Amino acid sequence: MQSNTLFAVAAQFNEPNKLIKAVKIIADLGYKKWDVNTPYPVHGMDAAMKLKSSKLGYVTLFFGLSGTALALLLMWWTMSVDYPMIIGGKPFFALPAFIPVTFELTVLLATLATVIGMLSVFFNLPNNSHPLHDTNYMQRVSADHFGIYVEADDKKFNAEELRTLFLSLDAVQVDDIYVPLKEKYPILQPKFLVFLTIVFAVTSAITYFTLNYLLYMEPFDWMVSQAKVTPQEKVETFRDGFGMRQPVKGTVARGFLPYKFMGMPAPAESLVNPIIPTKETVELGKRKFLTFCSPCHGNFADGDSRLRGQFQNPPTLHSTRVREMNDGMIYHIITNGQNAMPSYAPQITREERWSIVNYIRVLQRAKNAEVTDVQKVKKEPVKNGQ
């Protein structure tokens, strides 16, 4: 289907050198709207066509540099300003680690911009039709011939003159290319609308089914049901139905030896503190004291915690009574409990309890320090010349 409007005069050559010769003449004659079509890039064509160097390189450069800047800014902001993290002991702004990402993003943006820019700006795509499509000329020049065409829009265009020129230059064939008639394809035909509705309904139904049912069916449910007992789950195996079982009677956990004076007001024999107060053990005692004891007895064992006045007031540990207790008695109270205080034996290991006792001694000593304690710190006299 073609109109009577002439689009171009197109010539085919069977050798690239003949085409180059023709191209040089056409370029010298001062034609503006013309182009060549070859099955592969022909060396020397750019010079023959008198093409200026492409501006595409600037697109590549701009977007390449944008990629560099974007990558560096992103990593600088996320890694060293907004959420700095130490990774592998490297600085927050670790340039060597950032270079691969910067390089990749530079290349990515440059390439994408080049391809998109080339297709959309320089080739005027998307362009669904062109008068040269579906012509004998286009079939040959994309296979084994070398073609040139001059558009009828050109000011110097003269079809007869061009035909004779091309034939004199040894062209295999010269064609007149006509602009194809515009064909109309109405979109909103009833058939199409029905088709669209059916597609819509089927897609919706599949999506609904998938998201609401399929994902909860086996085996698509991410292995939700498994042959194991999860915490808090009821089971049929045991008569009481509990999934979580108690340890076997008489089991002793590490560090939690049974205490033989449990339930007695005081240990029947005097207990000896096995933990020597060193820096490490006192610090362990301090940590455990602050975790388990301080909520009631206060950070410095003054009995002044926030819980004061809410129920039975916890006592201070700096009273004469407590200070005169031996280590074994304090240990007994922590282990056994006293009055409102429960037993801490299940939470705190034996060594930790003894360390707490040591730390309580440290606090008591600090609270009741005397002048002589200061004087005990010996000062070495400094000799001259040393």
Next chain:
Amino acid sequence: MVNNTLVGYNKKELPGKIQVIGIILLLAGLALGVIGFLTDYVRALHNYLVMFMFLISIGVGSLFLITLEYIAGADWSVPFRRIIEFLASVIPVLFILVVPLIINMHDLFHWTHLEAVEHDEILKGKAPYLNSTFFIIRAFVFIAIWFLFYLLITRNSLKQDKNFDQGLTKRNIKLSAIFIPIFAISLTFSAIDWMMSLEPHWFSTIYGVYFFSGTVIAALAAATLVTVLLMENGYLPSIISYDHLYSFGALMFVFVNFWAYIAFSQYMLIWYADLPEETSWFVHRWTGGWEYLSIFLILVQFVVPYALLLSQPAKMDPRRLKIAAIWLLFAHFVDLYWLIIPSLSPKGYTFSWTDFVFPLMLTGLMILLFVFNFKRNNILAVGDPKLERGLNFHL
């Protein structure tokens, strides 16, 4: 002297003063080098090693470019292949140049000290490879292999000038196919032997590729420089255009990027893992003034040539290419200096006038070799079947 009327080539002789310049430079370099050896022996030896590696770069790198042309079936480089062959003629000279290094090996390589190796578990483990006998064998075998291929390939090429036999091109393509894997292995092990083993405890698996990237840059830069100089002074047929030069520019640009890629790969992996046995080499190049040279190397070998060669017109402009070629030759010298000298004084940079002596000798030697070959042979491979296509090459 065959004058090929087909391409309109008439040989024009080089002016005699070039030879004089070459002799003066070589003698001056030689004399100063001997004084250097007498006054600052160890440093002069290391500087001599820098020159030796530079000549390997130019010679073996040029041979690689020749074989690359054959294997890739390139047209554009055929008119320049003879120039590259002339540059490769430094390979036979390596037989002589390697001797002072072998004689003075003991002052160059720590691992030659047997008493030190005995108390060093790592060096003991490396001893089957790093021992004097095997090292000397390797050094000569590699040079002999390079020489063999240089001889075969250039002899075929020169024979073609007289008998126009196309079969010689085919034979050279086969030789090139054999040479390229051998080149890869021999160049890698040469880099390991002559430079990496200067710090024998350290190792880097990418070291050979690193040296290869510099090698190709140096060979390309030397070929470009000579080509542009000959072109400007009318020694090449006038049909040779800027389109031919484009490939030189593009290849130099490619290998500048390749060098940066490889150099950075080596640095980043070592920097990231931060293992003491690997970082020591970079620490030596980052203390006592060497850090300035390290930064300078990045600028001189990557940033500046990258900017210089980025645009398309720059890759075809003879003036710009000449600057880039000289610059890249200098850059490769800095690169080799950076690889070798910090191993001698890892504590920090110390000045020595011997650093500047051997480049004179190197330049003089290359000029003389070129003049020597130029006098005896055609500067154009007139018998090559691809020559006409090469001369008519257009982008």
